[in-house]
Amino acid sequence: MGKIRVGTCSWTDKALISSGWYPSGHRDAEGRLRHYAAQFPVAEVDSTYYGLPSNRNSLLWTDRTPEDFRFDVKAFSLLTGHPTRPEALPADLRPALVRHRERAGVDPGLLDEVWNRYSAALEPLRDSGRLGTLVFQFPPRLVPGRPAVEFLRRCRERATGWPMAVEFRHPDWWREEHVDATTALLTELDTAAVAVDMVQTLPASVPPVVRVTTRELALVRFHGRSSAWGTGTKEERFRHAYTPEELSEWVPRIRDMAEQAREVHVLFNNCCGDAAVRAAESMRHLLGLP
Numbered sequence: 001m002g003k004i005r006v007g008t009c010s011w012t013d014k015a016l017i018s019s020g021w022y023p024s025g026h027r028d029a030e031g032r033l034r035h036y037a038a039q040f041p042v043a044e045v046d047s048t049y050y051g052l053p054s055n056r057n058s059l060l061w062t063d064r065t066p067e068d069f070r071f072d073v074k075a076f077s078l079l080t081g082h083p084t085r086p087e088a089l090p091a092d093l094r095p096a097l098v099r100h101r102e103r104a105g106v107d108p109g110l111l112d113e114v115w116n117r118y119s120a121a122l123e124p125l126r127d128s129g130r131l132g133t134l135v136f137q138f139p140p141r142l143v144p145g146r147p148a149v150e151f152l153r154r155c156r157e158r159a160t161g162w163p164m165a166v167e168f169r170h171p172d173w174w175r176e177e178h179v180d181a182t183t184a185l186l187t188e189l190d191t192a193a194v195a196v197d198m199v200q201t202l203p204a205s206v207p208p209v210v211r212v213t214t215r216e217l218a219l220v221r222f223h224g225r226s227s228a229w230g231t232g233t234k235e236e237r238f239r240h241a242y243t244p245e246e247l248s249e250w251v252p253r254i255r256d257m258a259e260q261a262r263e264v265h266v267l268f269n270n271c272c273g274d275a276a277v278r279a280a281e282s283m284r285h286l287l288g289l290p
Contacts, residue, residue, distance in 0.1 A: 001255075001258050001259060002218075002257075002258040002259070002260075002261045002262045002263050002264055003258075003262070003263050003264070004254060004255075004258050004263075004264045004266065004287060004289060005040075005041045005042035005070060005132075005263065005264070005265050005266065006040065006041075006042070006266045006267075006280050006283050006284045006287070006289065007040040007041065007042035007043045007044070007265070007266070007267055007268075007280055008040065008043060008044070008267060008268045008269075008271070008276040008277055008280050009043075009044040009046055009221065009267050009268060009269040009271060009276065010043070010044060010045075010046045010271055010276075011032060011033060011036040011043050012029075012032065012046075012047070013046075013271045013276075015235070015271060015272055015273050015274075016271065016273070016274055016276065016277065017032070018273075019273040019274040020274075021274040021277055022035055023035065029060075030060075030064055033061065033064045033065065034064050034065075037064065037065040037066060037069050039277070039281075040277075040280060041068060041069055041070065042069070042070045042071070042072065042132060042265050042267070043069075043070075043071060043072070043267075044071075044072045044073075044074065044135065044221075044267050044269075045061075045071050045072070045073040045074060046074055048073050048074050048075070048076060048118070049074040049075065049076060049077055049082075049137070050077065050088060051076070051088050052076055052088075052089070052090065052114070052117055052118055052121065053073070053118065053121040053122055054121050055120070055121045055123070055124060057121075058121055058122055058123070058124035058125045059124045061125065061130065062124050062125060062128045062130050065130060067128075067129065069130060070130060070131070070132035070263075070265070071125055071130050071131060071132055072132040072133050072134075072135050072165070072219070072265055072267065073122060073125070073131065073132075073133075073134050073135065074134075074135045074137060075118075075134055075135060075136045075137070076088075076114060076118050078097070078110075078111065078114055079111065079114060079115060079118065079136070079155065079158075080136050080137060080138050080139065080155075081138060081139055081141075081142060081151065082139050084097065086098055089114070090117070093110065093113065093114065096110045097110065108154075111158070112158065115158045115159070119159075119162065122134075126162070131163065132163070132217070132263070132265055133163040133164060133165045133192060133217055133219065133265075134159060134162055134163060134164050134165065135165050135167065135194065135219070136155060136164060136165065136166050136167070137166075137167040137169065137194075138166065138167065138168055138169060138170075139169055140169045140170045140204060141170070142168065142169075142170060143170050143172055144170075144172050144173055144178050144181070144182070149185060152166070152185065152189065153189070156189045156190075156191060163192075163216060163217060164189075164190075164191045164192070165191065165192035165193070165194050165217065165219045166186060166191050166192070166193060166194060167194035167196065167221060168182075168194075168206065169204075169206065170204075170206075171203075171204065171205060171206045171207060173206075174206060174207045174209040175207065179209060179211070182211075183211045183213060186211070186213040186214075187213040187214070190214050191213060191214060192212075192213060192214045192216070192217045192218060192219050192261075193211045193212070193213045193218075193219075194219045194220070194221055195208060195209065195210045195211070195218075195219070195220045195221075195253075195257075196208060196220070196221050196222075196223060197220065197221075197222045197223065197225070197246075197250065198223040198224070198225060198229060199224075199225040199226060199227055199229050200225075201227060202227065202229060202230065204229065204230050205229075210253050210256070210257060212257055212260040212261050214261070215260075215261060215262060216261065216262055216263065217261055217262070217263050217264070217265065218257040218258075218260065218261040218263070218264045218265075219264070219265045219267070220250065220253075220254065220257075220264070220265070220266050220267070221267050221268075221269055222242065222266070222267065222268045222269060222270060222279065223238065223269045223270065224237075224238050224239065224240030224242070224269070224270035224272075224275075225240050225242075225246070226238065226239055226240050235272055238269065238270050238271050238272050239270070239272040239275070240270045240272070240275065241270075241275050241278070241279070242268075242270065242275075242279040242282065242283075244282060244286065247279065247282055247283050247286055248286060250266075250283075251286050251287060254266060254287065255287070266280075266283060268280050268283075
């Protein structure tokens with residue numbers, strides 16, 4: 001049985017900070033992470049999607065967490081094909097982004113340089129054993145087909161030697177007609193498939209398919225079940241308090257994943273107030289984890 005780690009998709013979310021979950025004396029940056037790491041063994045780093053990480057933060061995160069703690073780090077938006085503001089890049093790279101945006105494409109050389117800086121900043125996490133995986137969350141416009149497969153292969157080649165997980169936001173990847181091919185592709189690329197829990201009544205709803213595609217890691221992200229997914233504000237999209245019955249649906253699936261992978265990371269992204277940490281605490285209890 002693999003090790004199951006339960007945590008949340010951010011420990012710095014403004015709604016969590018203002019919820020009162022952090023006790024007095026633990027509300028500065030260091031105190032928050034130390035308190036969080038005393039409660040949970042894994043966290044997702046969300047800020048690296050919006051801007052490149054820094055070596056300094058990686059060193060601080062390493063210093064403020066136990067040796068057995070893990071960080072799953074989201075890939076920077078430009079690396080996954082999402083729209084990226086020039087201001088999100090270092091000043092010397094902004095002209096290249098603007099220039100190639102006008103040509104309806106991103107220069108592979110720019111992507112290589114962005115990857116080099118992104119990965120170099122995360123080396124302290126990898127060297128210390130704190131890195132769980134890099135999470136590549138792809139936009140809904142990445143649909144199954146040859147161009148998408150080629151893009152995935154280039155992403156994996158760029159990240160050679162790094163643990164990698166993929167979350168698709170287009171539901172067709174996990175529909176019945178594509179699920180076997182998607183599973184085979186991610187297995188070939190030695191990349192973990194991210195299973196998701198979300199509302200299932202919308203055209204954009206990604207099916208809650210579970211496939212273990214790498215022996216090292218399996219990953220589940222819980223987005224909540226709000227019907228405002230894709231249309232509402234951030235608070236509306238993620239406002240959901242998981243019930244014990246909803247979480248219980250996943251207990252046998254998570255245990256089955258742990259039979260196939262050395263580690264399973266269960267992360268809650270229903271970041272509205274303290275809903276994510278409460279759901280994580282409930283899931284830990286249902287799984288019988290200490």
